[in-house]
Amino acid sequence: MAQVRNKQVLLKNYVTGFPKESDMEIVEGSITLKVPEGSSDVVLLKNLYLSCDPYMRILMYKDTPLSLGFQYSPGSPLTAFGVSKVVESGDPKYKKDDLVWGVTKWEEYSLVPSAKILFKIDHTDVPLSYYTGILGMPGMTAYGGFFELGCPKKGEKVFVSAASGAVDILKNKLGFDEAFNYKEESNLDAALKRYFPEGIDIYFENVGGKTLDAVLLNMRSHGRIPVCGMISQYNLSQPEGVTNLANLIYKEIKMQGFIVSQFYPLYPKFLEFILPHIREGKIAYVEDIVEGLEGGPAALVSLFSGQNLGKKIVAIAPE
Amino acid sequence: MAQVRNKQVLLKNYVTGFPKESDMEIVEGSITLKVPEGSSDVVLLKNLYLSCDPYMRILMYKDTPLSLGFQYSPGSPLTAFGVSKVVESGDPKYKKDDLVWGVTKWEEYSLVPSAKILFKIDHTDVPLSYYTGILGMPGMTAYGGFFELGCPKKGEKVFVSAASGAVDILKNKLGFDEAFNYKEESNLDAALKRYFPEGIDIYFENVGGKTLDAVLLNMRSHGRIPVCGMISQYNLSQPEGVTNLANLIYKEIKMQGFIVSQFYPLYPKFLEFILPHIREGKIAYVEDIVEGLEGGPAALVSLFSGQNLGKKIVAIAPE
Structure with missing residues (x-):
């Protein structure tokens, strides 16, 4: 049976410190576009878009502390979220040309177990790339963390860290009431x-370290801190110490770490909520799309340089 | 109208570092044993037992971060939990000789607003002093923190820090499965x-700092950390940094600070639960009772020396 080229981005070495492009390498493998005989739980995907997300850095540690059901190892392609088209499916739930988003690999074609997180894409009146972001894992992360763990009430004050991007764009384009650059x-x-004279009710935590420490001093009584990420700490050999945790007691704060998968059962409800907002133009959404698998390593590395604006995506095949 | 002696323990100065006996002073004031005319919301109490609790150290800070509805100021008697007998009440809810526990002051007689937390004591087949501990604020703290926030499930592994006392007593007398002295x-x-080869499901946090940091490395997925106190930090000018908070994410841990008052509505339910255990001898409970208000400062200071064993109480009048 004919084989086709299958370009891949491999992890070259486990990473210490900031990830570099040279921690990954592009190789040209090949793949037979056929699900192996008798594999009733395997799907062959053609990958269209790959998502660059900060958690991928944590998986680049030897003995990663993060268990997502997949791990990275040197010499293997990165596993990550993406949007793909079904080439062939051993699992009768999927058929040729179905569009899906979920856990795939950084390569042109992937054989993945269908039991891995795959969601069928039913709504294609919005850009397919959105399923790497606002309509995919990051969207569910924001939705579940904010609404399910943050439990917002009308009038409450919300602080989101690492809403990366230029301050004027955050305010003028993305609709934040206020924004500041912590480096300034x-x-x-x-x-x-200055920004929260009455304190913060909900802190959506993406940063950790010094930012968390300052926020703890400014939380209001009965505040909530959904802990989504701590990106400032991922590349440090010794994480920063957080000293103001006694405020959790004084202010009766709930601080709750989460991984998005706990919210997957809410995905249909989330779509019902978010799709009308998108269709009616009520949500400003910015994408930063890199063309070609070759640009993947640089795209991923850029997440940690502070110059990122918008959802970083690698487009690897036309829709 | 005749006045009687009213011995008091005053805060002398706001405290920095470890509290010392000399941060307090004993004075002999006097009081008229009469509720002022027209005071329909005031109760005159004769204090029987006073409770020594670690939170009192936090109130000794100038600009304390803890808001409990009362504060300490130099020259005034310490406000704290105790067991008292009603001498006279302006509030018709209380009558002479009622026994109560709740927020009173470190003195022989106290005029307190009845709206302050006062609970009537209905069960006197157990020692009255128990209402400073297992049947009072500390008991409710343990009950609410453990059951309401810890949400224990059968078979789960629980770690309690600062269960002060000699290790052999914790195991042989108090019924803990295992115990260790962190200093060793x-x-x-x-x-x-070593003690939790499969990890910790519930960490009842009383200590903070290095202990919390080590526990975070040993929590299991979906663990809970009710945060009751961080006694290791109260006397430090610069709290220790906690570096392992990213485990909150990796293990989807809920860490929740609390103040006992949120659980007061559960007090009747708590009594129904705990009284039979006490009456049937199913709970080992140790008290360390100091006689006389003069011993109060030393008793309070001893909470922070690591030599404390059992609930520290100051008995100031016979029942």
Whole structure:
């Protein structure tokens, strides 16, 4: 049976410190476009878009502390979220040309177990690439973390860290009431007091370290801190110490770490909520799409340089 | 109208570092044993037992971060939990000779607003002093924190820090499965791995700092950390940094600070649960009772020396 080229991005070595492009390498493998005989639980995917997400850095550690059901190892392609088209399916739930999003690999074609997280894409009046972001894993992360763990009430004050991007774009284009660049603030505590004179009810935590420490001083009584990520810590050999945790007691704060998969059962409800917002133009959404698998390593590395704006995606095949 | 002596323990100065006996002073004031005319919301109490509790240290800070509805100020008697007898009540809910526990002051007689937390004591077949501990605020703290926030399930592994006392007493008398003295462990992480080879489901946090940091490495997926106190940090000018908080994400841990008052509505349910255990001798409970208000400062200071065993109480009048 004919084989086709299957370009891949492999992890070259486990990473210490900031990830570099050279920690990955592009290779040209080949693949037979056929599900192996008798594989009733395997799907062959043609990958269209791959998603660059900060958690991938944690999986690049030897002995990663993160268990997502998949791991990275040197010499293997990165496993990550993407949007794909079904080439062939051993699992009768999927058929040729179905569009799916979920866990695939950084390569042109992937054989994945169908039991891995795959969601069928039913709505294609919105850009397919959105299923790597606002309509996919990151969207569910924001939705579940904010609504299910944050339990927002009308009038409450919300702080989101690492809403990366230029401050003027966050305010003028993305609709935040206020925004500041932490690199321009010599005193984070003072900055938070300026923007939240009455304190913070919900802190959507993406950063950790010094930012968390300053936020803890500015939380209100009965505040909630959904802990989505701590990106400032992922590349440090020794994480920063957080010193203000006693505020959890004084202010009766609930701080809750989560992994998005716990919210997957809410996906249909989430779509019902978010799709009308998108169709009616009520949500500003920015994508930063890199063309070609070759650009993948640089795209991934850029997440940690602070220059990222919008959802970083690698487009590897036309829709 | 005749006045009687009213011995008091005053805060002398706001405290920095470890509290010392000399941060307090005993004075002999006097009081008229009469509720002021027209005071329909005031109760005059004769205090029987006063409770020494670690949170009192936090109130000794100038600009304390803890809001309990009362504060300490130099020259005033300490406000704290105790067991008292009603001498006279402006509030018709209470009558002479009622026994109560709740927020009173470190003195022989106290005029307190009845709206302050006062619970009537209906069960006197158990020692009255128990209402400073197992049947009072500390008991409710343990009950609410453990059952309401810890949500224990059968078979889960529980770690309680600062269950102060000699290790052999914790195991042989108080019924803990295992116990260790953190001062004898050069590596807390290794100690926890030895005692919890499968990890910790519920960590009842009383200590903070290095202990919390080691526990975070040993929590199981979906663990819960009710945060009751961080006694290791209260006397430090610069709290220790906690570096392993990213485990909150990796293990989807819920860490929740609390103040006991949120559980007060459960007090009747708590009594129904705990009284039979006490009456049937199913709970080992140890008290460390100091006689006389003069011993109060030393008793309070001893909470922080690590030599405490059992509930520390100051008995100031016979029942």
